[in-house]
Amino acid sequence: MRPIRLPEPPNGSFGVPEIFDGRIYGVIRRAIVIGNGFPGAENQCLGLVRALGLSGRHSLYRVMRPRGGTNTWLHWLPVSVHKKLDSFFKQIFGDSSRKVEGKNGMPLMTKKTGLSDILEADAKQIAKEARETFDMDGPLLVIASGRDTISVASSIKRFAPENVFVVQIQHPRSRLDRFDLVITPRHDYYPLTPHARQQIPWLLRRWITPREPPGKNVVLTVGALHQADFAALRTAASAWHNELASLPKPLLVVNIGGPSSNCRYGVDLAKQLASMLQNVLWSCGSVRISFSRRTPEKVSKILVEEFKTHPKVYIWDGEGPNPHLGHLAWADAFVITADSVSMLSEACSTGKPVYVIGSDRCTWKFADFQKSLAERGVVRPFTGKEDISESWSYSSLNDTAEAANRINLALAARGWRILTSTK
Structure with missing residues (x-):
């Protein structure tokens, strides 16, 4: 087997002293992942949880959008507006997922998602839990990814600013100060370039990420975070x-x-x-x-x-x-x-x-x-002219571990750290 040339994952130790004399304050023992139901987004959160040494000590919540029927065409709306509109349609027409016909003339039905065992993300409830368990369990790390999770993650930060550390993966378009850290690929800043502006109609520019250069709380990666460490x-x-x-x-x-x-x-x-x-x-x-x-x-x-x-x-x-x-x-x-x-x-x-x-x-x-x-x-x-037995070397992408390092540094600056071992 050809060697896997990967760096060892970070051990999470940055020499942060026990500044609270052994008390639990400032020690993060658990994490909450806010997902949107899409593997591409949630895998980034879970990969970061792994890199931080919190696997097995995290809970998954999801921001749930209405699905099926007319909802297929409403995903461009903010989640809160989408839910209200779906509720309005149901009051007038009944279950909207049963009122739209598919390509074969049969009505489109809402599919079972298998998510019944995953709680819907409620910002107020999660913030309340963070405040009430702070003295016993320490701060709560919140990691979210995807457009639909932005409002929930930022609200948790607003409701419990002294009890949580909120990380948003993928660019939230504006007001990055709503989060402790934003982790986003460099190509998300492409819209700020002159060439990109030529490709975007003037009326749409304000909706295209981002609106300003990256600040101190932005971690830039080359690609996506993942679990393949x-x-x-x-x-x-x-x-x-x-x-x-x-x-x-x-x-x-x-x-x-x-x-x-x-x-x-x-x-x-x-x-x-x-x-x-x-x-x-x-x-x-x-x-x-x-x-x-x-x-x-x-x-x-x-x-x-x-x-x-x-x-x-x-x-x-x-x-x-x-x-x-x-x-x-x-x-x-x-x-x-x-x-x-x-x-x-x-x-x-x-x-x-x-x-x-x-x-x-x-x-x-x-x-x-x-x-x-x-x-x-x-x-x-790929040209079709390659000799697959030939190889070349390069510096491997290590975005997930590097993002985890940045989180640890940001936590240390706040006087917090992650407990990577429960022994």
């Missing part, structure tokens, strides 16, 4: 050893996401990728292909038809355990579609060769992200 990949390497260790080398892992409004592609890119993979198969010992939840069937179908009988290629069908972490641990190289900041960030943290396809189709700040990766030498465009 050293310990996670070491565990995955062991868990997937029997299935992946014996595969002929080099092992090429191909991760395919899905088109977005800022990175559009379809059957044309799928055909291009299939052709390129055929051209490099001679240099591969084995190839494993995975699709994401966002991958259109018309894209996956082309690749499945092309490689379903090829002896070197295995295509994960979505059944059984997800091999994603195992792939990150055991792969010798990656080919990844440009639409996924998360998948690219994870792969670029391994120190292994990462090839990107479709970056020329990305626009706006996502094109800036691709440019940043290329300039750092962590990715190269």
